[in-house]
Amino acid sequence: MIKDWNSFLLPYGVAVEEMKVKLRGLRKQYLEYDSESPIEFVTGRVKPVDSILEKMQRRHIDEEHLEEEMQDIAGLRIVVQFVEDIYEVVELIRHREDMTIVEERDYVKYNKASGYRSYHIVIEYNVEMINGPKKILAEIQVRTMSMNFWATIEHSLNYKYQGQVPPDVAKRLERSAEVSFQLDQEMSEIRSEIRETNPRKEHD
Numbered sequence: 001m002i003k004d005w006n007s008f009l010l011p012y013g014v015a016v017e018e019m020k021v022k023l024r025g026l027r028k029q030y031l032e033y034d035s036e037s038p039i040e041f042v043t044g045r046v047k048p049v050d051s052i053l054e055k056m057q058r059r060h061i062d063e064e065h066l067e068e069e070m071q072d073i074a075g076l077r078i079v080v081q082f083v084e085d086i087y088e089v090v091e092l093i094r095h096r097e098d099m100t101i102v103e104e105r106d107y108v109k110y111n112k113a114s115g116y117r118s119y120h121i122v123i124e125y126n127v128e129m130i131n132g133p134k135k136i137l138a139e140i141q142v143r144t145m146s147m148n149f150w151a152t153i154e155h156s157l158n159y160k161y162q163g164q165v166p167p168d169v170a171k172r173l174e175r176s177a178e179v180s181f182q183l184d185q186e187m188s189e190i191r192s193e194i195r196e197t198n199p200r201k202e203h204d
Contacts, residue, residue: 002063005049011127011134012074016044019076019099019125019138026092038085038092040145044076067136071103071122074138079148082188083108086119086142093140099123102137108147114170115177116151118143146180 002008023042030037047055052073055061061069078089086108094101103122111117119142127134143151154173157165165173 002066009046009049009073011129011136012046012138014129015074015125015127015136015138016046016076018127019074019140020044022098023076023078038080038082038088040079040081042076042078044074047073047075071137072139074125074136076138076140077148078140078142079145080142081145082191083144083184084188086144089142090119090121093121093123099125099138108143111177111181113174114154115174116154117147117177117181118151144184146184150177150180 020042023039027037027039027042030039047070052066052070055070056063056066059069066073080086080089090104093099100123101121102124103120105120107116107118107120121140121142123138123140124135125138127136150173154177157169157173161169
């Protein structure tokens, strides 16, 4: 039984802070050499203990297998402007040497029944603690600002209704998710047309 949750979660907190710096650093690099960055902003969190316990019960996860079976104790979110930026960011992560991808789930092309869209990447990350290296699992979600807005509202409603959202509300959420995705696609088309008519100058 985990008696000291602070000690258990410490490596996850260290990992989140390190990865936020690294992923935000990617944005800085883009802006240094280019006028555009696929990354708009990066956030991160360690899952609260009550959420961990609730998920353990719901998913029937034994405590001794918690580190291997719960992939999102450490969570990062990368928010981008356009759908195509999602896949550019995914490629950046695939080529990093400081994190190893163990699983990918594309909910952008294959959205959930609720309408939820996002790209999930589960990585293995090595944290250097004072008593030695510690490998942890972390989940990185990559989504557009529109997808993030929808997911935030949907999460709040699920919390309010304790996971039992009324059918009419769920249907409206599903429709609004589709409208949101249509907006993303329209914005991508507008950007593409602007780039065709106003090609950017190459850097010297």
